[in-house]
Amino acid sequence: MTTLPPAIAQFETDYAAVRKSAMRVNLVSTVLFAFCFFAAASIGGFFDMTDVTLSNGDRVSMWKIWAGLPRLGEYLYKTLPVLHLETLGSDLANWFWRWKVWLQLLLETILIAYLATLLGVAGAFLLSFPASRNLSPNTFVLNLTRRYLEIVRTVPELVWALIFVFCFGVGPLAGVLAIGLHATGALGKLYSEANENADMRPVEGIKASGGSWFDQIRYGIVPQVVPNIISYTLLRFEINVRASSIIGFVGAGGLGQEIRVAMSLQEYTDLSALFLIIFVTVIIMDTVSENVRHRIIGLTGKGV
């Protein structure tokens, strides 16, 4: 057997030690993960049993998920409209009987999303710089802005909407404020992460030339993060369209109020019509904004 050179022998020892500790970390994290998974699932009722009556009259105990799945199909089936090929026109007209109201509300939904996104962008853009670890003037400002962004994004849009409906009454204004506030928090987080990934050398270049904090941000950071900002903003707009179609549930404007009425009156075909409208709108929004987004990311030739 050949003896290894001492440096290589040392490496082999170190390598074995590193491997061993990596294995240990893997094992512990796997066990921990599995435990958390089963604990969460059992608290969440995944393993619950329920009693059901079979078609022959027997009562048996069944796994809840298994027993409930068929009812999903039942619900969806109820929402399907009755369409006949020969009377398709009148059947469709019957299905979308409130189309005038719905289109108007759809427009309102999109406008709520648009205005809320604008509000969110303005707030998030301004707050993202003091909320970035690499740019914040001091830790107090950093923590203050970060906590603010956390609070406004942790509270769901629906809850903000409830509060604003109480303050400003029923209508789209409450919806705009609610979604805008939540979007501020969500976008502020994303923007500040983009800022934290930015190259700091241009910032230093501006600082060394005598630029103030604002100059350093304006010239050192903003040109780098603008493509990210646009991309996140368009993504947020898509999300906000979805959010604003729900927010009417609590009276904050948009299609949501129609969904709520249809649900409580058990007008199942109205529900499917409304879902179809929202579905098509979201798909169109997604496609358009994705195209715009990719075009902008490709077209970053000119700094902003």
Next chain:
Amino acid sequence: MLVVEKLSKTFGDLKAVDGLSLAIPKGQMVGVIGRSGAGKSTFLRMVNRLTDPSFGTIICDNRNVTDLRGRDLRLWRASCAMIFQQFNLIERMDVLTNVMAGRIAQTGFLRSMTRSFTKDDRIGAIHALDRLDLAPQALQRAGTLSGGQQQRVAIAKALVQNPQIMLADEPIASLDPANATRVMDALREINQTDGLTVLVNLHTLDTARAYCDRIIAMREGRVQFDGTPAELSNEKVREIYGTHDLSGGINEAVTSTSIAPNSFQQPRQAVGA
């Protein structure tokens, strides 16, 4: 005249610069050499106040600049322009804006935020670019230029700051020999024509010898050598770089950036041979 007295900077337990005292007369071209970690960069950054000194004072023309704050500090930074190894330009903006950014300390908040520099700033910028043969590239994005061109843009930006002192932190360390020569020639030309004090950190001994009036060598945060290039003997070089772990000596040709060694000194073996 730039005077630093007992200038020190500590990072935790590490003394990056340890009681540095120097006087640099106006218009001198000074090369600062030393091995990596000797405190060269920290020294230059302290002069520009990018790094705050732990102890000591920096005095320029009988004015203490060590404790400047706010607007005074920004004007001081503008008056001692800094050039970086990695150029530190705004790569996504055009070359002209990059150069006009040298006027940022004199530009008001609204003008700065809207990128509307004055006409004078624009004229100054294009003249500075022309001086460095970069006027044709003025409207290109800075990031599309070669390293050597970017470094010359950085010099043009430094020029429009109307500085008294120019600090260059290893300006040629990431450039090829041809570009390195152009950049060093530009620095020397500025030093001689405008009478600016130039402090340049260098890794290449023969560049320091060829371009500088005075060489300051740092080791472990202190001045190890301070004199003319001619006084920098082989033994001194050996002391500066601490070559006890090298079997031979230091061959200046290894780090040389000169393209035509015959045009000035033949790079020579510093020790041994």
